[in-house]
Amino acid sequence: MIRRRGTWANVRRAPWWLTLGMAFLPWGGAAHVHAATNFDLEDRVRESASELRCVVCQNLSVADSPSDLAKEMRNLVRELVQQGKSREEIQAYFVSRYGEFVLLSPPKRGFNLLVWGLPFLAIAAGGGVVYLVARRWTEQAPVDRPAIDPAYAERVQRELSDREQG
Amino acid sequence: MTWKKLLIPLASVPIILLLAYGFRTDPKAIPSPLMQKSAPDFRLKAFDGGEVSLADLKGKPLVLNFWASWCYPACYEEAPLLEATWKRHKDQGLMMVGVDIQDTEANAREFLQRFGFTFPNAPDPGSRVSIDYGVYGVPETYFIDRQGRIVYKHVGALTPALVEAQVQSLLKDQ
Numbered sequence: 001m002i003r004r005r006g007t008w009a010n011v012r013r014a015p016w017w018l019t020l021g022m023a024f025l026p027w028g029g030a031a032h033v034h035a036a037t038n039f040d041l042e043d044r045v046r047e048s049a050s051e052l053r054c055v056v057c058q059n060l061s062v063a064d065s066p067s068d069l070a071k072e073m074r075n076l077v078r079e080l081v082q083q084g085k086s087r088e089e090i091q092a093y094f095v096s097r098y099g100e101f102v103l104l105s106p107p108k109r110g111f112n113l114l115v116w117g118l119p120f121l122a123i124a125a126g127g128g129v130v131y132l133v134a135r136r137w138t139e140q141a142p143v144d145r146p147a148i149d150p151a152y153a154e155r156v157q158r159e160l161s162d163r164e165q166g
Numbered sequence: 167m168t169w170k171k172l173l174i175p176l177a178s179v180p181i182i183l184l185l186a187y188g189f190r191t192d193p194k195a196i197p198s199p200l201m202q203k204s205a206p207d208f209r210l211k212a213f214d215g216g217e218v219s220l221a222d223l224k225g226k227p228l229v230l231n232f233w234a235s236w237c238y239p240a241c242y243e244e245a246p247l248l249e250a251t252w253k254r255h256k257d258q259g260l261m262m263v264g265v266d267i268q269d270t271e272a273n274a275r276e277f278l279q280r281f282g283f284t285f286p287n288a289p290d291p292g293s294r295v296s297i298d299y300g301v302y303g304v305p306e307t308y309f310i311d312r313q314g315r316i317v318y319k320h321v322g323a324l325t326p327a328l329v330e331a332q333v334q335s336l337l338k339d340q
Contacts, residue, residue, distance in 0.1 A: 055302045068268045072293035097206075097300035099199045 045078045048090045052077075053104050061104055198300055198319050205230070205310045206298040210265065210288035213278060218263055218286045220314065227336035228261040228310040229329075232296060235266070235273040237304040240323040244305055245281040251329050252285045258337050263288070267296045267304060311339055 046063050052073065054065035062073045073094075080090050094102045106112040200206075205228075209219040220228075231248055233241045252262045264287035266274045271289065278287055290296050299308060302321070309318040309332045318332050 069293060069296075072268075073297060075292060076294065076297060096199055097298060098302075099196055099300070101196045 041078070041081060044081045044087075045074065048081065048087050049074050049077050051087075051091065051104055052094055053102050055098060055102060196302075198316070200300055200316050201319065202315055202317065204314050205308065205316050206295075208265075208295040208298065210290065210295065212286045212288040213266075213271075213275060214286070216286065218288050220310075223261050223263075224314060225312055226259055226261045227312055227333075227339070228263065228308075229333065229336075230299075230308040230310060231262070231264045232267055232290075232299070232301050232304050232306045233264055233277075234269045234304045235277040236269065241277075241305045244307075244323040245277075245283075247324055247326055247329060249281055249283055249285070251333060255333055255337065256285075260333060260337060262286075265290050265295055267293055267301070309333075309336055311336055 049063035050061045052062040054060045054062050054067055054070040054073070056067050056069050057065045060070070062070045062077070065071075077090060080093065085093075091103065100106060106115055108116050205220060207220045209217065209221075212218050229248075229251070231244075233245070235241075248262065248264070252260070256262075262285040264283060264285065266277075266287060266289045269289065274287075274289060293301075299306075305321075305323060307320045307324055308316050309320075311317050317336070320328065320332075
């Protein structure tokens, strides 16, 4: 109760700056919103365009290519974003026109899974081979020592102990 | 220990199969997803001032050709063939439309004049129609049947035999 009265009192006590502030509100607010949507729009255009292949280039995305067709495609993406189309809808449109080839990274399903999975499978298989080979090498460690003449061994022992004592 | 001897030949089998598949397919031949599907509608302002749209051509077989004046030599090679085909078959109900992409108007008009095109041709502002048809480059030609389905797409310059075969099959199909 006390709190509410206090707040109300504050508002009533400061009508002059509030009016002043409100006078500027539409201008400042609108400019801010405009800048934010523009930034957001270009961000979303870039996001979608970077997933699409520039069809007349070698391994360049629509976002990065300087070609005329890519430029037109970027404009189209911008228009679709402005129409409120989602990233998936934009992708689906281009796939329906150019096929899955237009996507820079193949979708992770069906036969394409092989492309995504094989490298990891190959790394795992390679690791297995390295492990097996390394184990075999370490197992081979005890090498048969050449037979030593007992006379020599006895002499080395004797000379060693002579040296330690001397 | 015999399985170890078999290991290397066995391991090479999938690699050979993969190579056999890879070398027998053309990586540049990308099938159009639009094949046997309805051709995307378009409405363009032609160079002669008229309007050309797919909807208006409904019920007629259509040869839709994408070209550009800078597309040398392929577009220049096939241009006389297009005009000759149009003259030969227009009375049988064949339609032909040329779409000029990424061009300047002056250059495009010069191209039209040079080959004396009498079928409707239109520029494609913003390449919208080209993208809608999944065009990679010029020339590309789409053969569209009376039902408005894309039945064949040709990339590169057309040849007389190919055009005649496709047009005949379009005209035959009622």
